[in-house]
Amino acid sequence: VVSTPHSVQLMPAEASGCRNYQGVAWYRKHFIVPEETAGKDVALHFEGIMGKQKIYVNGKEVKDHLGGYLPVTVSLTESGVKPGEECVVAVMADNSDDKDFPPGKKQHSLDFAYHGGIYRDVWMIAKSPVSITDAIEADRVAGGGVFVHFDNVSGKGADVNVSTDVANNGTATRKVTVETSLIDPKGRLVRKVSSPVSVKSGETRTVAQSIHVKNPELWSPDSPSLYRVESRIKDGKSSIDGGVTRVGIRTFEFDGDKGFILNGKPFGQLVGANRHQDFAYVGNALPNSQQWRDAKRLRDAGCRIIRVAHYPQDPSFMDACDELGMFVIVATPGWQYWNKNPKFAEYVHQNTREIIRRDRNHPCVLMWEPILNETRYPENFSLEALQITKDEYPYPGRPIAAADVHSAGVKENYDLVYGWPGDDEKADAPRQNIFTREWGENVDDWYAHNNDNRASRSWGERPMKVQALSLAKTYDGLYRTTGKFIGGAQWHPFDHQRGYHPDPYWGGIYDAFRQPKYAYHMFRSQTAHDLDHPVAESGPMVYIMHEMSQFSDPDVVVFSNCDSVRLSIYDGARSWTLPVRHEAGHMPSAPVVFKNVWDFWEARDY
Template sequence: MRKLILFIICVLVGIHGYAGMARFSTAGFYELPNTGREAYSLNQAWRFWKGEADGTPYAVDYDDTDWEVVSVPHGLEYLPVEASGCANYQGVAWYRKHFTPADSLKGKQLFVHFEGIMGKSEVYVNGSLVKKHYGGYLPVIVDLSTLLKFGEENVIAVKADNSDDPTYPVGKEQSMLDFTYFGGIYRDCWLVAHNDVFITNANYENEVAGGGLFVSYDKVSEAQATVNLKAHVRNASGKNCRVTVCFALKTPQGKVVKETEKKLSLKNGKAAHTTASMVVGSPSLWSPESPYLYHLDILVKDASGRVIDGYRQRIGIRSIEFKKTEGLWLNGKPYKGKIMGTNRHQDFAVLGNALPNSLQWRDAKKLRDAGLKVIRTHYVIDPAFMDACDELGLFALVEVPGWQFWNKEPIFAERIYSDIRNMIRIHRNHASLFFWEPILNETHYPETFAKRALEICGEEYPYPYSIAACDHGAAGDQYYDLLLRPIESKLRSDKTYFIREWGDNVDDWNAQNSDSRVARGWGEVPMLLQAEHYANPSYQKDFPILCYESICQKPAQIVGACFWHSFDHQRGYHADPFYGGIMDAFRQPKTSYYMFMSQREPVKSDLQADNGPMVYIAHELTPFSPEDITVYSNCDEVRLTVFKGGKTYTYKKDPNHKGMPSSIIKFADAFHFMEWKAKARAGKQNDAYLLAEGLMDGKVVATHKRYPAGQADHIRLRLDDEGLRLEADGSDVVTVIAEVVDKRGTVKRLNNSIIRFTVEGEGRLLGGDVACVNPMPVVWGSAPALIQATGRAGKIKVTAALEVPGEARPLEGTLEFESIPTDCRQIADETEMAEVGKLKQTDDRKTSASELEKENARLRKELNQLKVKEVEKQQTQFGVGIND
């Protein structure tokens, strides 16, 4: 008999997150104390089986003692960094959660909220099927209120199947897909408990333009703004009742800005909406440059004035308008310049799609650090990423899942329409919402679909500042005011345009060689060429392409663009990963990252993200480095010093330049290896450096100094955590970077060592030899490792040592840090939590294949090569790779 459930109650009851930084919602809300509403994490101690399970794995008494114990988010398996071409598992997987509910939950309304289960799923509670769901990007919510048994063990069983299925979006088989499905319960799972009169969940209720809390805006300006409120309250108390719904708009410091309340009569077993509005004078408006978030508290009080439900939403008051040839207007004013951003797939090295909230936030932070202001998400994204966008000043272009696939069977369209509605319901209150993309990407669908998709957007968001976009040239684009992927010669005066993808430059859709696709390990010159390709490739002057420079020269009618792509990522139909990211799959920056960073505004602000003036020397001072020294900076002037007391070069920005904000700076013929060799031979290593100084108004505001790397001396470890400490919730993950450095601490880029990691204390290494990441080869000077927290806060010691050490080779490096207590309640068995991460199943991808299976695989590969031609055809038809 398992132990009774241990409820770990946080000291801080309220918002789940990290002190002073990231704030993550739980099942779509931020908890307030003393409201009767509580959120519990169900992430820990799920029993897991990859594959079909014998017998009745949904039954309460099913024997799962041989199953692996895992935490969610969980992605079925850990994969090598190079795992494209359908290397991931597709098929059925089972999860089982055992728990005994605490007596304090008796009489409560109880909902289990899965933020995401990939593919088609079935949810069983105590042996009974209670929910079927089709699609991997929207929540799956189950009412447990009458299903749980108190005083005994309960079991929630989930069957997750990520195999190909054309009846629901995405629909396209993974072998022809340009990203990877992965699988599993790959987002958070919550148990939400509240009283029997409560604010509903919009995704559960299925009310058009309703359910839950709906916040919209009107007449937004610096002088005032109207905040419209709509709340949906359900009565399951067994009797009719009257309640008061109270709204309080507050500053982040807790000062009340506006308050209002509404009376509401509720019949037993029924739900009703109430509406209210607030006129806010001199509002602090949300924008990418100043992402101000108000706290909106909603409370439900009974007839005696007692609070019986409530929670908090963070909202940003803003208006977004696309005014045809005038372009983007934000908060009642024309937006200056282009709003530039990137596309993002959600997978991470080793983990696949199963990112904890902290990695979602770090992704957003790294992209905002680079000066990017909009993210195209490709499907309905993790709520934590949307929370991060709100907080960091990133617009999010949210899409319904779909790519190059249409099924004529009616069920397919019906499920897309459902996805559109629920996409809007889950993200409609976010300040960062830029516009919806409800159509299927690069797809030949009927015109009636495009028209109906737009109608649904209007039905679900019938208020100002809601915009939907369609691919330029796709069926039904005449119904949309905002079009994507324009060809300039075909701009129409009654439309506004946004470039959804640019920057990729493949030679053909089979080999896919490109100067935009550069693995970090290929070194200095390829990465410099990638950066120049994205910026303004002068070396391609006879073949002009769409780039940062040319986009910035386009008319205001083209409001901005998202380049392809932010991170290296795995793919389905192609054997190679996509290497076009400005960071690799572990989020380690390439040279192009700093080029993008140099395009941000040089004025320091109070953004959480890195901002203000910067200068970066993109030169490694190796014998193989270019003679020209490249520098990226957003300053008015850059001064480069070569050697102490040596030659000084100066660059001044052209104030009349009409293209990208900051051109690439090249100091020609400034590096000669033999001069550096002479300094070293003369014992003047400390004088041999490059110093770049960025100046504004004649004053130095940013500096960057580089020395050539000497002999490898030791291994240095650092946390790549963006200031977010590892949380001891059993699921959180942080990246640790091991770097081979010389005595001065300069990274030895030209190094091919192999490093083995060991972890002690309250952490565990993810992937290991199963994913070919331990030992880990050094790539361009560094080797990353993913460390997951246990369920207990405490010290963690990570050691990195050479796989083959020697007396004259660097000694091992160590890093000690501590995980912090989680501020989130958990429902987990301590004994089972201790079993998390202990592998009990073999990696079935490594089993040997029969000769027949090998021949079938060969034939499938040939067939896939033929199908790739159709992928190429659609990408060409929808403008991918067009250089106008």
């Protein structure tokens, strides 16, 4: 007996090099469909099953699905299962290598692992025959479900536009009312609007409504204010379906000369990290609470943007980014692999469509990455991927599309390009803003650990100190800009298992158990000392990167976001005060180095 989310096997603490199980795993569940679902359409919604799946209901195959990062829904009602009856659902999950669908690359040459199983939540959903559709199951461009977008956004007002897609799976025409309420961040009703609609049997109707908000609380990383769109389908006075969509009202612009502008004001550099969903022991099978904690750890470290690597994340992680105030770049599954079979590109594009339909209402979503990471692909694929982002989100204020500057069709057409600090100073600088998708890696051999940003926590003080200062040097370079270069995401904040190397990736500022390394405190020191974040760690901080051991360096390095630091040793027998440099064009708070102040033998005399 297992519970979801579930990993096919518990991993060793160091399980890289394809030591995880790959192959078929079967799940079966015997249950009785609750009698209280009588008169409703009953479905099972799987948030994520790794690899290839076949789903059976009472011995009959009802779904064949490819891809491990997006949801799968099967209808028990359409399979003939009635309330009160026994039912057996069987799921075949196969995380074996398969070149025919993305990511496509064999795990032995992959930078992460295809941990198997039903590794995200599973829900039984019972809905009225007249109900709001599922955005992915509806499979319509810019349609299905509830779609919220904004117009005329400023500090004085904003128009909240809500499209609600209603389907009638019953046998007769139904006259219902679509009621939408907007609730502000303090729980107060802004306005309620109602629209009657007649829906024929087998028909779907989309109802468009608009609510004006005066003096809105705008969403930003330091003030992540969330509104609630409460949707109800009403038959007379009775609610027969509904749901809640959390949204953030914000407007942003990427100005090729001025950088990133949020809510009408220059934002400064967008600095953050990438995120794999891998965790020690359980692989990808993180519960929602741990997804939230991971997001908070990244926000505590001062991250204001997360690039998901290299696939869409758990819905609860996206919710957490909304709450904590972190922008997200959502990537379609793929890494250094292209299959010339046209079907492969079709799968990539379908993944991108489903990603946008799933995540389009999240205020945290700033960019889509609709192409394959670090992959050589043809221009027509690149242009079609870009067009999909526009078609699926055809409204003002849409998240933009980003891709590598040197990939086919990108520099000439995409909204933002991935590049490096200094690219904005070149004679052939792109017209768009530039963002570094992965920074901090000084590797000279992808198979080895021959670089100074990778250090296992178990290696101790000296390696972790070298790592922290290496990352600090690169962090500092992210603030070198003419205005066109806008920041980057570190690779990678959490140590994780990978396919192509027997050792885990050790470049994280946390280890695989989420214990911080010294580099975490360097990150943390880059937040302003006067920041008062509603959820994340904030305020003044000081961290002394020194263990006072016989192996410790004479120099003492301190990370702080204050204006100066006073260091005292030997019960105050000696002390020094040094400034914390906050220089324009450099990282917000440079490390403070107290030269030659520690001597182990001298310390023994005190």
